[in-house]
């Protein structure tokens with residue numbers, strides 16, 4: 001038997017697996033029966049032109065839904081859970097010097113959307129990890145090239161000298177200062193008041209500088225000549241803009257030189273802003289990450305890399321040890337590209353009205369993929385093996401210069417002139433020209449969901465990945481509270497998926513050949529999300545318009561096919577419901593989550609499709625619009641009370657408002673006709689139910705249109721335009737059908 005003291009991880013299969021498999025078989029058969037029924041209906045001679053047209057559109061909608069439902073079953077075939085035993089690591093690594101080095105990458109892009117105080121909190125939380133300090137290096141990439149962020153980091157470097165020993169001494173679990181000082185502590189902790197005071201002072205200084213938008217002019221005196229030189233280099237007066245500027249490399253802390261207040265070493269902390277030029281493509285976050293891969297290779301070249309968004313702070317100091325439980329296993333390591341921790345958010349309201357937890361994506365489906373080749377990479381909270389960025393597990397693909405290779409041993413200190421010159425060179429905007437970066441080496445270019453695409457390509461090359469889902473969240477990030485921000489964020493993701501479906505390495509073609517079948521189906525499921533922009537609008541408008549025009553389109557209650565529709569609908573609904581509840585969800589959250597899909601189906605999905613088509617004709621280029629992490633107090637208070645925050649007159653609100661209106665009209669019309677005896681209930685039962693279903697989901701919209709007067713209500717412009725568009729739609733329907 002294996003020595004229990006050396007056991008680092010184990011797998012726990014899920015009991016629901018067999019049930020899932022049987023259900024998948026029955027459900028898939030039911031879907032085939034549905035298509036039989038569709039073709040049967042289409043071939044009936046008595047069809048009028050309008051019923052044929054409607055049937056064809058419904059068939060199209062059902063085809064997309066079928067692809068979605070069948071591929072969805074792939075996640076359910078072998079779901080597993082895992083457990084790790086980090087407490088056993090000291091039995092294996094007896095000395096601190098035996099721990100592998102860890103490079104941590106933090107990306108930020110805009111000091112106004114991503115307040116520097118938040119970014120430094122993330123950095124401080126990981127600098128304080130329970131991990132040998134000399135082995136830790138934190139690299140910050142600032143795509144905004146902002147002196148405000150740099151200034152905040154200089155302050156953070158000073159504060160770290162106090163914060164790190166404080167956390168260790170008192171074994172603090174909450175190592176993100178902002179989160180720590182926000183919690184009430186029952187017992188008295190020596191030195192807490194002093195350190196809280198130091199933190200508050202730093203916060204005031206940083207926020208003052210951010211508010212003024214300028215560092216040098218502020219009364220806070222910078223005396224150091226070198227530092228002044230750096231700031232003057234990135235000041236606007238030298239023609240420095242976030243899109244056009246030279247590389248900035250600033251070593252803020254160096255492990256072999258800087259000490260904390262107790263005399264212990266501090267981790268390396270390096271601020272980087274890669275060179276930007278309006279004439280060179282910079283590939284958004286993927287470009288930033290590749291620069292980080294190269295610069296860190298020249299300075300520390302750690303074999304393990306943690307990639308983080310600027311808002312995902314560490315919530316558990318033992319997290320790297322959990323990842324090590326896999327990297328220390330010689331049976332797993334050679335094929336292991338990354339260990340992914342779930343993306344969990346703070347600040348989501350009680351019932352998660354926008355479905356922002358993404359439970360099925362982050363948890364349920366991830367457990368499913370974990371039993372196959374491994375979960376997809378979700379951009380943050382992921383521990384990579386550096387080697388995985390260079391070729392497949394069997395053959396390494398060497399970069400253009402040996403200093404960037406994963407096997408390269410760094411022997412000079414970071415501040416060495418040669419090291420700095422090389423770092424500067426590999427961060428320049430022309431460096432990647434004529435190299436394999438972004439295509440065969442490093443993070444992948446070509447999609448706005450660079451995370452998803454990178455993980456997918458690693459799996460295609462034969463790498464595996466692992467999901468680590470500890471009870472206490474490893475990282476906590478922020479999630480949009482304004483509906484428009486949430487929808488724009490999903491729109492960007494869906495546009496990214498579109499780019500992947502139609503690319504050379506599409507999961508539908510290349511993926512099916514390169515991956516295990518079930519893994520390929522999982523990836524196909526995700527990239528086909530955006531084609532939901534076909535069935536959701538069809539189901540939200542067509543049966544309702546038909547109902548208004550007295551056209552029955554679904555089987556009658558007395559027809560045996562009626563039960564097939566009921567089974568398909570209730571079956572899908574119940575399967576999601578069970579999965580949701582079994583992974584610790586609540587009924588209101590589940591209800592909101594599936595509502596959020598209807599909302600996205602009418603907004604983010606079609607708008608992404610529209611943008612993608614415009615892009616194909618050269619009318620627009622996909623851009624990475626950074627999600628705002630700033631909190632507006634009034635909006636937050638409405639959101640916390642459980643209300644949707646509309647506020648801005650976004651065109652994306654038009655479609656949902658139109659659906660809310662049409663469904664209400666159709667539902668009332670249908671009921672009125674049945675009551676007055678003009679229509680048999682039997683004929684239009686399913687159509688009335690569907691309209692009723694949408695009406696129930698649209699409650700927040702009716703409220704925002706009619707009852708609310710606050711900042712988050714539906715703008716009047718949107719309501720009026722939607723009413724006009726509904727009238728146009730009704731006229732078009734009566735002309736076409």
Ligand SMILES: O=c1ccn([C@@H]2O[C@H](COP(=O)(O)OP(=O)(O)O[C@H]3O[C@H](CO)[C@@H](O)[C@H](O)[C@H]3O)[C@@H](O)[C@H]2O)c(=O)[nH]1
Pocket residue numbers: 107108109110114141143283284285288308309310311378379380448449450451452489493624625626627628
């Ligand atoms: O040109 C850019 C644009 C963005 N970022 C950074 O990328 C991260 C994610 O950006 P955010 O606006 O927060 O996007 P989200 O949609 O919230 O992010 C999710 O989706 C992204 C794209 O799929 C993933 O990269 C993220 O990890 C994932 O959290 C942030 O730290 C940004 O600072 C850059 O470094 N450079």
Ligand SMILES: [Mn+2]
Pocket residue numbers: 309311478627
């Ligand atoms: Mn984000």
